[in-house]
Amino acid sequence: MMTREDVTAMILSAKRQAGLTWEGIAASIGMSPVWTHSAAMGMNAMPAEKAVAMVDALGLPQEAALVLQESPTKVWQQAVPTDPCIYRLYEIVGVYGPTIKALIHEKFGDGIMSAIDFDMSVTRVAHPKGDRVKVEMSGKYLAYNAW
Amino acid sequence: MMTREDVTAMILSAKRQAGLTWEGIAASIGMSPVWTHSAAMGMNAMPAEKAVAMVDALGLPQEAALVLQESPTKVWQQAVPTDPCIYRLYEIVGVYGPTIKALIHEKFGDGIMSAIDFDMSVTRVAHPKGDRVKVEMSGKYLAYNAW
Amino acid sequence: MMTREDVTAMILSAKRQAGLTWEGIAASIGMSPVWTHSAAMGMNAMPAEKAVAMVDALGLPQEAALVLQESPTKVWQQAVPTDPCIYRLYEIVGVYGPTIKALIHEKFGDGIMSAIDFDMSVTRVAHPKGDRVKVEMSGKYLAYNAW
Amino acid sequence: MMTREDVTAMILSAKRQAGLTWEGIAASIGMSPVWTHSAAMGMNAMPAEKAVAMVDALGLPQEAALVLQESPTKVWQQAVPTDPCIYRLYEIVGVYGPTIKALIHEKFGDGIMSAIDFDMSVTRVAHPKGDRVKVEMSGKYLAYNAW
Amino acid sequence: MMTREDVTAMILSAKRQAGLTWEGIAASIGMSPVWTHSAAMGMNAMPAEKAVAMVDALGLPQEAALVLQESPTKVWQQAVPTDPCIYRLYEIVGVYGPTIKALIHEKFGDGIMSAIDFDMSVTRVAHPKGDRVKVEMSGKYLAYNAW
Amino acid sequence: MMTREDVTAMILSAKRQAGLTWEGIAASIGMSPVWTHSAAMGMNAMPAEKAVAMVDALGLPQEAALVLQESPTKVWQQAVPTDPCIYRLYEIVGVYGPTIKALIHEKFGDGIMSAIDFDMSVTRVAHPKGDRVKVEMSGKYLAYNAW
Amino acid sequence: MMTREDVTAMILSAKRQAGLTWEGIAASIGMSPVWTHSAAMGMNAMPAEKAVAMVDALGLPQEAALVLQESPTKVWQQAVPTDPCIYRLYEIVGVYGPTIKALIHEKFGDGIMSAIDFDMSVTRVAHPKGDRVKVEMSGKYLAYNAW
Amino acid sequence: MMTREDVTAMILSAKRQAGLTWEGIAASIGMSPVWTHSAAMGMNAMPAEKAVAMVDALGLPQEAALVLQESPTKVWQQAVPTDPCIYRLYEIVGVYGPTIKALIHEKFGDGIMSAIDFDMSVTRVAHPKGDRVKVEMSGKYLAYNAW
Amino acid sequence: MMTREDVTAMILSAKRQAGLTWEGIAASIGMSPVWTHSAAMGMNAMPAEKAVAMVDALGLPQEAALVLQESPTKVWQQAVPTDPCIYRLYEIVGVYGPTIKALIHEKFGDGIMSAIDFDMSVTRVAHPKGDRVKVEMSGKYLAYNAW
Amino acid sequence: MMTREDVTAMILSAKRQAGLTWEGIAASIGMSPVWTHSAAMGMNAMPAEKAVAMVDALGLPQEAALVLQESPTKVWQQAVPTDPCIYRLYEIVGVYGPTIKALIHEKFGDGIMSAIDFDMSVTRVAHPKGDRVKVEMSGKYLAYNAW
Known part of the structure; x- marks a missing residue:
């Protein structure tokens, strides 16, 4: 199979x-x-x-x-990964996660950015002091339900 | 103190x-x-x-x-955090981390996106099916040294 | 404060x-x-x-x-909790999680049950061999985006 | 074999x-x-x-x-799983576990919902704002023994 | 309080x-x-x-x-405890757990010994080569449900 | 070999x-x-x-x-196992471990129940409200040395 | 108290x-x-x-x-400790543990050295290339029971 | 190879x-x-x-x-091992590690017992109440450097 | 492949x-x-x-x-490794890490030593009391961005 | 005190x-x-x-x-620390640890660099493309004993 x-x-x-x-x-x-x-x-x-x-x-x-x-079962590293290129992404999310949360709450209310209705791009941006990596993420805002 | x-x-x-x-x-x-x-x-x-x-x-x-x-000692959660709004960010990095790495290598060569020479924004984007959260990250490309 | x-x-x-x-x-x-x-x-x-x-x-x-x-930061036990009443819920999700995933994919397609647009009830149901606890959960189906 | x-x-x-x-x-x-x-x-x-x-x-x-x-040895993930569809179930149990416990104690007394004398269903419920996943669990109430 | x-x-x-x-x-x-x-x-x-x-x-x-x-929230050590008197109990359960399971299945069928409808005693038994600790546990057999 | x-x-x-x-x-x-x-x-x-x-x-x-x-190297699960039949034994030892320790100290003095000079039985006991599993353990009392 | x-x-x-x-x-x-x-x-x-x-x-x-x-509850570091003086003891037990086991089995049969009926000394031994620490342990041999 | x-x-x-x-x-x-x-x-x-x-x-x-x-890469169990014969050694080091450290500092000064310039023996000692295992370790004292 | x-x-x-x-x-x-x-x-x-x-x-x-x-995915041991030669390096970084950070901040400002734009050497240095291992690391200073 | x-x-x-x-x-x-x-x-x-x-x-x-x-008990982070400045040191030791071990064995034989008889310096080195942090470590070579 x-x-x-x-x-x-x-x-x-x-x-x-x-x-x-x-x-x-x-x-x-x-x-x-x-x-x-x-x-x-x-x-x-x-x-x-x-x-x-x-x-x-x-x-x-x-x-x-x-x-x-087929629908995959998505398995990824819960332990923070060691590869420096991937680690830096965890470092960013670790350092700035509470900041992103605070700003989402300020701009939208009590809810989250969806990781399902979501898209992302990675681009190269020329810069005189050294080119930069640009990562753009976009996810639908989902509000918590009260019932 | x-x-x-x-x-x-x-x-x-x-x-x-x-x-x-x-x-x-x-x-x-x-x-x-x-x-x-x-x-x-x-x-x-x-x-x-x-x-x-x-x-x-x-x-x-x-x-x-x-x-x-003063220079802070940055302490953040290595265990994946439980708050849904922050967790979704880890899920994104977990799922798409290897993809970002592959595209950086394709566009730049062997290196990483810096998390030090780095900036980020969070914005609200109107959308007919529900407004979206946009997160933009930009970090300097750093190439590995060979010596 | x-x-x-x-x-x-x-x-x-x-x-x-x-x-x-x-x-x-x-x-x-x-x-x-x-x-x-x-x-x-x-x-x-x-x-x-x-x-x-x-x-x-x-x-x-x-x-x-x-x-x-205020928007709370939701902190819950990632280590499986020891209290028997709560542990049994983890046991159920551990044993039946892949089954729920398979049936969601069969009935809806590639996606998930939202834990944000979500509600739940707990009721007592009389039963001749001993009353039963009934837990009902309802969450919006969210389909993965492709872009 | x-x-x-x-x-x-x-x-x-x-x-x-x-x-x-x-x-x-x-x-x-x-x-x-x-x-x-x-x-x-x-x-x-x-x-x-x-x-x-x-x-x-x-x-x-x-x-x-x-x-x-044959009686299987049931092995499931104690570490919270990464697949988004299964993870959301752990998130629900993590967030609402103490609530379910409190309501069981209020409705029945000191005891638990059995995960052994137990059944469950997953159904699709049509909804104008997007169809919903319904999960229903039913387990026998078991009271703690005192001796 | x-x-x-x-x-x-x-x-x-x-x-x-x-x-x-x-x-x-x-x-x-x-x-x-x-x-x-x-x-x-x-x-x-x-x-x-x-x-x-x-x-x-x-x-x-x-x-x-x-x-x-009041119904307590039972919190106990998931990490194996270090006190030698308590550790030996974990060692016994670790070594003989699969044996107890096999014998329960042989004597009763597919199910478990309840830890809720349960009682236990600890007694001292005189013995010429040194007195012995006797621990007796009794729990109701619970059969798995099929539906 | x-x-x-x-x-x-x-x-x-x-x-x-x-x-x-x-x-x-x-x-x-x-x-x-x-x-x-x-x-x-x-x-x-x-x-x-x-x-x-x-x-x-x-x-x-x-x-x-x-x-x-041959003398085996005994390897068993330090992480609490997930199989419900074996898990309940860990739950019992987790909940009642300090109790067994307190009663051993009360009945014998400062020491432990040996897990080496040890024996155990599992039996089925008929009971009108449902048969019960009986587990009996017996281990030699070992007193701590002072020198 | x-x-x-x-x-x-x-x-x-x-x-x-x-x-x-x-x-x-x-x-x-x-x-x-x-x-x-x-x-x-x-x-x-x-x-x-x-x-x-x-x-x-x-x-x-x-x-x-x-x-x-009073009988103490002995709590010690299961995670390998970081202090270099104590760590070296764990390193010794980690490296030579299987060797000590093999030699006990060769000299005594299937059993263990007791950590309860046990004593130990630490002494300083003069040596021309630098004095040495001598640690001596003595524990009663306990044979496994068969029943 | x-x-x-x-x-x-x-x-x-x-x-x-x-x-x-x-x-x-x-x-x-x-x-x-x-x-x-x-x-x-x-x-x-x-x-x-x-x-x-x-x-x-x-x-x-x-x-x-x-x-x-060839120089081996020494890999040993950081998680405390489960085999009772080896576990007792960890228990001894866990319970008496801080004591050995205190006595080394009292007899030598600020430093450690080397696990590299080190030797060990295991012997059987006859004893009327049951033979005993004797473990002797000897390691060079190494003083911390100040610079 | x-x-x-x-x-x-x-x-x-x-x-x-x-x-x-x-x-x-x-x-x-x-x-x-x-x-x-x-x-x-x-x-x-x-x-x-x-x-x-x-x-x-x-x-x-x-x-x-x-x-x-090809760009490798760098996987290394997050758990502190047990081999004594490699462990000593972790011990050094564990003990002196905060010191290196404090001195970098004192000499450069708020930033880090790059592990990407980096080189290292290992040499043998003769010494009358026993030859010494010399490890030299050099990494570019990277200042945190403010935006 | x-x-x-x-x-x-x-x-x-x-x-x-x-x-x-x-x-x-x-x-x-x-x-x-x-x-x-x-x-x-x-x-x-x-x-x-x-x-x-x-x-x-x-x-x-x-x-x-x-x-x-007084002789301190050195406690440091076994979990890889999150502060970027300290983390980079762990990354270096993680990536280059086996390399340092191989070169020590090639230059000295079977042994280690001592972390006890040890010294270190941190200096700033001017460089046209950006100043560099230089870390120098020196530890006595210790050969394994055979007996």
Whole structure:
């Protein structure tokens, strides 16, 4: 039975052999690079047409398109990860989490930013003192229910 | 000896009594709301002039301006926090951390986004299906050294 | 500065002295017992009119009504709790969590049950072999975004 | 020696190939979808006749019926799981656990809701602002012994 | 507001000053020593008449009788405790837990020994090679539900 | 090299194929069911004659008798286990551990119940409101040394 | 109510003010330095006559003698401690623990060295390349029971 | 590539087949039993001549002598181990660690007992009330540097 | 697909067979020993020309040069490691970390030493009382941003 | 009884009021800044003359000089700390620990760098692309004993 891990490995191998980029793969299926990489890693399910486009673009077996459409069980590191590039993101959320919460409450009321109805981009911004990484997140505001 | 915790408590109390907002306090010292809240919580050190402005704006004792300028020891929750509004941020970083890393490597090379030479904003974006929270982060790209 | 913990203690003390029940307090402010207890414990923010009703019903100081309206930071036990009554709930979620996920995916698609747009009730159901506790939860279905 | 894991894998594979649903499999053995999925995952033992019906319905080897009848060792995640759909259930139990306990004590006395003499259902409820997931749990009240 | 911790401290102090034993206190309220000590430590709720008897026997304030009747939140050490006398009990349960489970399944079927409808005794048994501690536990068998 | 795990698997397989019970196996080697199961699981070493009897009773290879005589390294779950049948034992020890300690000190002095010079039984006791599981433990009292 | 912690603090204070050593205190009550320090720290109970001698030697209040005779709950660091002097002991036990076990089994059979019927000494041994610390432990061999 | 684990397994297998003891193996290479077992387990590196003697004594392949000379990465259980024989050693170090530290400071000054320039023995001491295990450790005293 | 782990194993094997040292390998590719070992272990990415030189120097397959150029995910032990040689480094950082922070703040202002724009050396320094290990670290100072 | 924490607080307060630097305090007692700060924080014991000099330099009470001479129990963060300046040091040790170990073994043999017979410095090094922090550590090489 073909698993998510199998499909992720096929995608990485095909990408390396064909010398593709995530940017390029994303363009070929008409989605954003963040979402495309994330779905390839098994962290998001693909709509049928996108799964088929992915399989076609990378020359994967047809069965892979079915696997890409299944709801994944998202497993990520609860212990703060050690890789410096990923760690810095946790450091940012650790330091600024209560600040983001305070500002959401000030601007919206008692609620949260959804991590489900959510999108994100990563871009390179030129800067004279050294280029900068820009990360933009957008999530729907959800208000707590009272009953 | 006046501590950071004392100063944070004084700021919160003065803010509540005067009915101020973080947006308003930030404007009065000429800084962004994210940085202002964060420094008030003891997560960033204030330059002397901003510390003085803060103390004046909120009517705090002069000694508080000295405390606000000291380098804080930043302590944050390594265990994933339980508050839903903050938890969702960890969930986002957990799910999309490897994706951000892959795209930084694709766009810049082997390195990271700095969490030190860094800034952030939180804004409200109107949307017909429900307004959205927008979080923007910008950090200097730092390349690994080889020697 | 009056804190959430102060207000919770005042509520518990007033309830004990007046011999009230959660059912009764909830009725007096026109909300459900689950939500009322939860807000009293500092796990939910109260709309202004409900906070005022609470303060009136229990004879608390007026400042308590302001505290009850603030957005709480929800802190709960990540380590599985030891109290048998609460532990059994974790055991149920541990054993049946993947089952609930599978059925949500089967009935709705790739998404989750919201814990924010959410309500719950606890009732006693008579039964010849021993009465039963009935817990009912209802949360809005949220579909994952693709972009 | 055929293990529980082997049988779970056979069931998942047969279900995928035959295009079945949990709802359908449950109907074919005359049990509820929650219990059926849970037993298929190795979290509940099946009575002999249900195990045979399961094996027949999915075309599994006869030995699988014996395995499905054995008492499983139930292993679940003590660390709070990361999958958003399952995490929200822990969040609910974390936030509302003490509330459920307080209401059980108010309605029944000193005791607990059994997680052994227990049943549960998951249903879809149509709603104009977006359909809702309904989870209903029912467990026998057990009073503490004094001796 | 008098707390459980206050009442436990009063009991221990009264016991020490009066030179009482748990055996003696238990006899004076007509309950077993195990249950009596456990309720005194705040791990079990007392029926009204026993709480009154306890308060009378030890000369505690009347309010203590109310506290002793409340449903306690049972908090115990999830990390294996270090005291050698208590640790040995964990070692026994760790080594023999799967054995007890196997024998319960062999003698009763798929289910558990209740820790709620439960009683226990500790006795001293004379023995030529050194006296022995005897611990006897008895709990109602509870069968898993299928639905 | 035949390992303890190999021998445990052979015993479980032979038991299943021959339709034996632990009670029966124990009787055939002249030991108690608790000790027999525990030794079969690799938690106790067998005296030579019992190991030979075990191997004969179940038709295992002769080398298995040597393995059954070796001193095992006892590895058990320090994290509280999730299986409900085993968990309830930890709950009992967690709730009543300090009580057992207090009663041992009252009846014997400063010391412990040995978990090495120790034995245990599990029996079924008929009861009109539902049969009960009875667990009896007996361990030598060991007094602390002063020097 | 005088606690163990109070008595430990009194002993440390009296020792500092009188310029005593553990060696000297131990001699004055006729016990070893290891046991004396350990009992002073609340890790061992004192026989009545030793407790009285301790109280007399250090000029403590008479009530302290009662506290020193009570059975302590021994709480020690399960997380490996950070102090380098204590850490090295854990490192030794970590590295050589399986070796000590293997040699006990080779010399005695299946059993353990008791930590209850146990004594220990710490001495200074002169050595040309630098003096050495000598730690000697002696514990009764306890054989596992089979039943 | 032959690993340390391979060599440890070869040693254990050769020892079992030849019916050797650690005492005997140690004698044949002219080292102590503690050090010999520890090096065999991969917790110490062997000088070349000892490695060759070990390989000759047990009839191992010549490559094993090279592996036995390499500096091992010593990995041991930070979580307190569950095997009763090894656990008692942790209990001793947990209970008496601060005592050993206090006596080292009293006899030597501010420093530690080295775990590197270190040796240890395990012996059996006959005793009328039951033979005793004697563990002797000796480590060089190292004083903290001030600069 | 050749992985980092494969390449690390090839390097270690080639080094052992050719009797090379890290010092020597580093010289042959014109880099420092610290960086060379670290990149070989998969903790740093190699520039193309260095990767090719490494592959040539050790006779590895050409594909290995591609793997050595990829950005690694740096995974290291968050739990303090047990190997004494590595543990001492954690002990140093644990004891002196706050001191290094205080001196950086005194000499530079509010900021950190970069672990990305960073280099390190390890050298042997002769000393009459025993040779010493010298570790030198150099990292760019990064000042916190205020915005 | 004056504690280490009291003395540390007095030093920090005196330093702030007098506007001193660690560099300056260290010079006034004739020791290095690293050692001086560390001893002030309670991580090293001071020789008598240095303790007296410290007390004189900062105008502390004489009793503080006694406290500064006592052997401290060094407690530091085993969980990786969150402050970015200290965290980077753990990241360095995590990433390069195995490299330092490999190079010590290559240059010295099987042993470690002592963290007891140890010294360290922190300096600022001017650099055209941004000044750098230089950390130098020196520890005596200690060879493992074989016996």
